[in-house]
Structures are given as structure tokens and as C-alpha cells.
Amino acid sequence: MSTLVLAEHDNSELKDATLAAVTAAGQLGGDVxxxxxxxxxxxxxxxxxKVAGVAKVLVADDAAYGAALPENVAPLVAGLMAGYDAFVAPATSRGKNIAPRVAAALDVAQISEILSVEGPDTFTRPIYAxxxxxxxxxxxxxxxITVRGTAFAKAATSGGSAAVExxxxxxxxxxxSFVGAELTKSARPELTAAKIIVSGGRALGSSEKFHEYIDPLADKLGAAVGASRAAVDAGYAPNDYQVGQTGKIVAPELYVAVGISGAIQHLAGMKDSKIIVAINKDEEAPIFQVADVGLVGDLFTVVPELAGKL
Structure with a gap:
């Protein structure tokens, strides 16, 4: 069985999401x-x-693929699939844009956001959020197949010696056509790759309060900043901060949820975090059901005190 993996990149750097997809592809058996x-x-x-487990790298270097427009990349992949048994893409915005078009071109059913490979044709995936x-x-x-990156270990970035074609x-x-992109630049780690994340919810009350209370704690921890959908919808934080079923799926070593009640859609995006700390004044909030450490209290008092002790 041979598998083709779609690389996630920005034309200069290979993204970590690709490494998880390579691991998943390797579990299918055969060449990757x-x-x-x-x-x-x-x-x-x-x-x-150089990635461990990769047997060959195919390079399509063309201005048409520079912005990864799915209308251009999907036909390229579909054409290459004559020589492969499986196509694996990270479950990122790019992967979710391209994979369905490839599946339609091949007239097959897509298997979305797999969590494990049980066999060459059997997989597990989440349903009901x-x-x-x-x-x-x-x-x-x-x-x-699309792969949920948080469910698979990242392949080593060294040790491989694949041929490039x-x-x-x-x-x-x-x-x-690609018109332009407005990219958020931050000195903080990228959300999906961060080892520590501090997320704020609607309880913060305003954009000003969100940044006043969340940013100092995140800076002390060297963390990325996230937000619940409610906070994003209310305009407290930008869209790219959103963690959850309709946002980014994360699994950091430490996830701090501040003023987040824990709606099912939010839990779907962060409950695989290794350690979850919840700060909320409502002791009945659902977030406490998944939290390893829960602190019941007023975030406007607790968060500055916590940041001051770090």
C-alpha cells in the first residue's frame, strides 16, 4: 500500500501538521x-x-500552487492518485479545502479527522462533537483521509533521506484567484503548536478586559492565547484565537481556561490537553468536569494574583 501525504507549509517552512499526517500514513503500511x-x-x-519515514518527496513548484488554492491543487493530487492507494492530509484549513475535492474527483467517500488507524481500511474518528x-x-x-494532528505523534524531522522528484x-x-491575505503577527507561539495555552471566555466582558487579564498571564507562562467561540463572537478576540469544534483543535501540555463555562463545542477542541486548569466563579460549570485543576473564584481577582506569583 502506498500513501501520498499533502505537506502543510507556507512555501518556506514545513508545518508540524505534516509530521502528524506522516505518522498516520506510516501506520497504513507501505511507502509514504x-x-x-x-x-x-x-x-x-x-x-x-529529512522527515523520518518518508520514502519520496514530490515537488510541484508552480506559481499556480503558491497560495494553495484548492481549485488548482486538488486536480494535481487527483492526477497523482493513479499511483497511490491512499491520500492523507492534515485536518487544517488547507487540508479540509483540498481533500473533499480530491474525494469527489476520485468518486470515493472521505474519512474525516481520524484519531487512529486500526487497519489499512479501518479508522476511528470523533462524532457528536x-x-x-x-x-x-x-x-x-x-x-x-484527513488527520487530526493532536491524535498522532509527530514524525521526527531528521533521520530521513528521501529522494526528491x-x-x-x-x-x-x-x-x-488569490487576492491577498491579512495575517496576524504575534511574538507568542502559534496556537496549534503551543505547549501552553491561556484561553479566555465571555465572562471577561469586553475586548479591553480580555487583553488586560489574559495577556499578562500568557506572557508570564510563555503561552499562546486562545478564546472560546462566545468570546470571539462577542468581539473580545480575533477569529484565529478560537478554540473548539468550529475553531482550532489543540492538545497542549497545559491549557488554562479563564471564564469559560465549557460548552460541548469548546471541550471538543481542547479536552485532549495533558493538564487542564479551569478558573470560573460557577462551581457547576461543565469545564470542571474535564479539568485536572479547578479554581472557583472571581477571575478578575484570581488571574492577576496568579500572574503576580509566577
């Missing part, structure tokens, strides 16, 4: 090849070639 589709992405291909785990078996000849595709499909 990585597709690096981008523009001026030679450094990414070199990094992918993570409250149940389904075991699914695919009868399709070719598998199209250039491939081509149809290029620009002409159905979409």
Missing part, C-alpha cells in the same frame, strides 16, 4: 510519499526529505 505543492518551495521539499468515537471501515479502492500538473485552473 509527501507532496509539496507551492511556489519557490525548495526549502520545504528539502525539509520534507467528540462525545462519541466511531469506528469506520472503508470499502473504497482508494482512501481519502519534480512533478507537474494542470497548473492554474482559472476558476479562482
Amino acid at each position: 510519499h509527501v507532496l509539496v505543492a507551492g511556489s519557490g518551495c525548495g526549502a520545504v521539499a528539502d525539509a520534507a526529505a 467528540g462525545n462519541a468515537i466511531a469506528t469506520v471501515k472503508s470499502a473504497d479502492a482508494k482512501k481519502v 519534480a512533478v507537474g500538473g494542470a497548473g492554474d485552473a482559472g476558476t479562482s
Whole structure:
């Protein structure tokens, strides 16, 4: 069985989400090849070639793939799938954009956000916002899979010596164009890769209070900042801070939930964290059911006191 893995990158750096996808692909058995589709992405291909477990790196270096538009990348992948039994992509925005189009082109059912590989055609995946785990078996000849990165160990970034091969595709499909991107720049760690996350909820009351109380604690811990959907919807924090079923799925070593009640959608995005600390004045809040350490108290008093002792 041979598997093609879609590399997650920004044309200069290979992202950690790719490493988890490589681990999952390796558990399917057979050779693992990585597709690096981008523009001026030679450094990414070199990094992918060093990843343990990768047998070959395919590089599609074309301006049409620079922005990873799914209308351009999906036909490239579908064309390459003639030589593969499975396509694996990280369950990121990019992977979720491209994989369904590949599945449609191949006329197969996609298997989304797998948590484990039970066999070459059997997988587990979350349903009902993570409250149940389904075991699914695919009868399709070719598998199209997205991988929840927090469920798999990251493959080592050294030790591999894969061959690098250039491939081509149809290029620009002409159905979409990249206009621009407004990227958030922060000195803090990226949310999905952070080892420590401090998240704030609607109880903070305003954007000003959110940053006044969450940021100092995060800075003391060297943590990334997250937020519940309620806080994002209320305008307290930007969209890219959102943790949960409709936001980012995270599993840091330490997750601090401040003023977050623990709605099921939020828990789905962070309950795999190794240690969960909850601060909430409502002792009946659902967040305490998953917390390893719970502190019942007024966050406006507790958080500054905690930050002051760090």
C-alpha cells in the first residue's frame, strides 16, 4: 500500500501538521510519499526529505500552487492518485479545502479527522462533537483521509533521506484567484503548536478586559492565547484565537481556561490537553468536569494574583 501525504507549509517552512499526517500514513503500511505543492518551495521539499519515514518527496513548484488554492491543487493530487492507494492530509484549513475535492474527483467517500488507524481500511474518528468515537471501515479502492494532528505523534524531522522528484500538473485552473491575505503577527507561539495555552471566555466582558487579564498571564507562562467561540463572537478576540469544534483543535501540555463555562463545542477542541486548569466563579460549570485543576473564584481577582506569583 502506498500513501501520498499533502505537506502543510507556507512555501518556506514545513508545518508540524505534516509530521502528524506522516505518522498516520506510516501506520497504513507501505511507502509514504509527501507532496509539496507551492511556489519557490525548495526549502520545504528539502525539509520534507529529512522527515523520518518518508520514502519520496514530490515537488510541484508552480506559481499556480503558491497560495494553495484548492481549485488548482486538488486536480494535481487527483492526477497523482493513479499511483497511490491512499491520500492523507492534515485536518487544517488547507487540508479540509483540498481533500473533499480530491474525494469527489476520485468518486470515493472521505474519512474525516481520524484519531487512529486500526487497519489499512479501518479508522476511528470523533462524532457528536467528540462525545462519541466511531469506528469506520472503508470499502473504497482508494482512501481519502484527513488527520487530526493532536491524535498522532509527530514524525521526527531528521533521520530521513528521501529522494526528491519534480512533478507537474494542470497548473492554474482559472476558476479562482488569490487576492491577498491579512495575517496576524504575534511574538507568542502559534496556537496549534503551543505547549501552553491561556484561553479566555465571555465572562471577561469586553475586548479591553480580555487583553488586560489574559495577556499578562500568557506572557508570564510563555503561552499562546486562545478564546472560546462566545468570546470571539462577542468581539473580545480575533477569529484565529478560537478554540473548539468550529475553531482550532489543540492538545497542549497545559491549557488554562479563564471564564469559560465549557460548552460541548469548546471541550471538543481542547479536552485532549495533558493538564487542564479551569478558573470560573460557577462551581457547576461543565469545564470542571474535564479539568485536572479547578479554581472557583472571581477571575478578575484570581488571574492577576496568579500572574503576580509566577
